[in-house]
Every structure is written in structure tokens, then in C-alpha cells.
Amino acid sequence: GIQVEQSPPDLILQEGANSTLRCNFSDSVNNLQWFHQNPWGQLINLFYIPSGTKQNGRLSATTVATERYSLLYISSSQTTDSGVYFCAVTAAGSYQLTFGKGTKLSVIP
Amino acid sequence: DTAVSQTPKYLVTQMGNDKSIKCEQNLGHDTMYWYKQDSKKFLKIMFSYNNKELIINETVPNRFSPKSPDKAHLNLHINSLELGDSAVYFCASSKHAGASSGNTIYFGEGSWLTVV
Numbered sequence: 467g468i469q470v471e472q473s474p475p476d477l478i479l480q481e482g483a484n485s486t487l488r489c490n491f492s493d494s495v496n497n498l499q500w501f502h503q504n505p506w507g508q509l510i511n512l513f514y515i516p517s518g519t520k521q522n523g524r525l526s527a528t529t530v531a532t533e534r535y536s537l538l539y540i541s542s543s544q545t546t547d548s549g550v551y552f553c554a555v556t557a558a559g560s561y562q563l564t565f566g567k568g569t570k571l572s573v574i575p
Numbered sequence: 576d577t578a579v580s581q582t583p584k585y586l587v588t589q590m591g592n593d594k595s596i597k598c599e600q601n602l603g604h605d606t607m608y609w610y611k612q613d614s615k616k617f618l619k620i621m622f623s624y625n626n627k628e629l630i631i632n633e634t635v636p637n638r639f640s641p642k643s644p645d646k647a648h649l650n651l652h653i654n655s656l657e658l659g660d661s662a663v664y665f666c667a668s669s670k671h672a673g674a675s676s677g678n679t680i681y682f683g684e685g686s687w688l689t690v691v
Contacts, residue, residue, distance in 0.1 A: 497678055499679065499680065501682075503616070507663060507684070507685050507687075508682075508684055508685070509665065509682040509685070511679060511680075511681065511682075514679045550616055552618065554618075554680075556678075561606075561623060561625075561630050561631055561672045562620055562623070562631055563608075563620065563680055564620075565617070565618040565619070567615075567616070567617055568616055568617075570616075
């Protein structure tokens with residue numbers, strides 16, 4: 467099946483700093499989503515982005531499908547951004563959303 | 576209104592018991608899923624139903640049995656619970672199955688199962 471690798475696995479930021487999270491995948495995808503799992507365990511949709519670039523406030527994401535990677539940018543980080551960020555993909559022809567292992571982000575005041 | 580709701584949120588039970596987790600979605604979606612998140616936060620699909628028909632059945636013990644009475648509900652029944660079943664179980668739904676355009680998956684808030 468498709469492999470999804472996220473980097474870095476852990477990230478500690480000072481409040482106000484910017485960061486880039488990366489997701490590499492091993493095969494062509496028709497679906498790519500970024501999720502934020504907050505410290506209370508809720509999985510929140512951030513972006514549906516199988517290709518192109520989207521922005522939502524301080525967050526933006528870019529997927530380059532031909533090169534099999536996606537990037538999530540967080541600018542001016544806040545403590546509420548802490549949690550685990552997951553990339554998940556569905557390979558072409560598949561029904562299944564496969565998750566990466568996540569990037570654990572800790573934003574400190 | 577919560578789009579994907581699952582109950583109970585927390586469940587502590589003894590080894591050997593049988594328990595169920597219920598899930599309902601009010602989004603009008605055709606497809607529903609169960610995911611398991613282990614202690615290392617890894618999320619793995621267990622089952623998926625599309626219009627009440629099973630379309631994904633990953634390698635899970637047959638003590639786990641999903642049931643979909645209608646396309647808005649997907650329940651998970653677990654027999655003879657074991658310590659290793661302790662995890663967070665997430666229900667999810669999407670408009671339809673497969674990786675077509677705009678097929679965003681929405682997750683419930685999770686059910687924390689602890690087997691003692």
C-alpha cells in the first residue's frame with residue numbers, strides 16, 4: 467500500500483515563530499488532507515489539498531502531486547497550535563485514507 | 576449540531592467483557608469509517624461502509640464486528656475485550672467512497688476505551 471512519511475516527528479517552537487511541516491507519499495494520490503489533533507484528542511480538518519495551494523489565516527498548504535509531497539506552513543505560531551499534525555492520503559483507485567505518523571508540535575510561550 | 580457523533584466518549588471495562596461504540600452522522604454522507612489510534616498516536620483504518628455495505632475490512636481480530644443499520648449509523652461491537660484493545664476509536668464519514676474530488680473525511684471526537 468501507499469506509504470506516507472511526515473517530518474519532522476517532533477518540533478518545538480517559540481510563540482511567534484514560523485514552521486514548515488512536510489509530508490511525502492509513495493504513490494499518486496487523489497485525496498490529501500491535513501488534520502490537527504489538539505491536546506484534547508479532537509481531529510480537526512485543516513485542508514483538503516490533493517494539489518495546489520490553499521490558505522486559511524495563519525495556515526497554508528501546498529501539494530506538489532507530481533513530486534509526491536505536501537507542505538503545511540504555520541506562521542506566527544500560537545500556543546493553541548500545539549498538538550499533532552497529520553497528513554493523510556488516498557491513493558488513486560483506493561477507498562482508504564492512509565495516515566502518516568504525524569508531527570508533534572509544541573509551541574512554548 | 577455535531578456532524579459526526581460517537582458514544583460513549585469514555586469507556587472503562589474489564590477484560591472479557593463485550594462492549595459497543597455507536598456512531599451517527601448527520602451530514603447525509605454515504606460512507607462511514609472506523610479508525611483506531613494506538614498509544615503512539617498512529618491512526619489506522621479498521622472498517623468502512625458505503626451505503627450500508629462493507630467496502631474496507633482491514634486485518635483486525637474477528638472479535639471486532641461493525642454494523643451499519645442505515646447509512647447514517649455505523650456501530651462497532653467488540654467481544655471478549657483484551658488489554659491490547661485499549662485505544663481511541665474514531666468514527667468518520669465522507670460524502671462517498673474513494674478518492675474523488677472534494678471527498679473530505681470528517682471525524683468524530685473519539686471514544687477512549689480502557690480495558691483493565
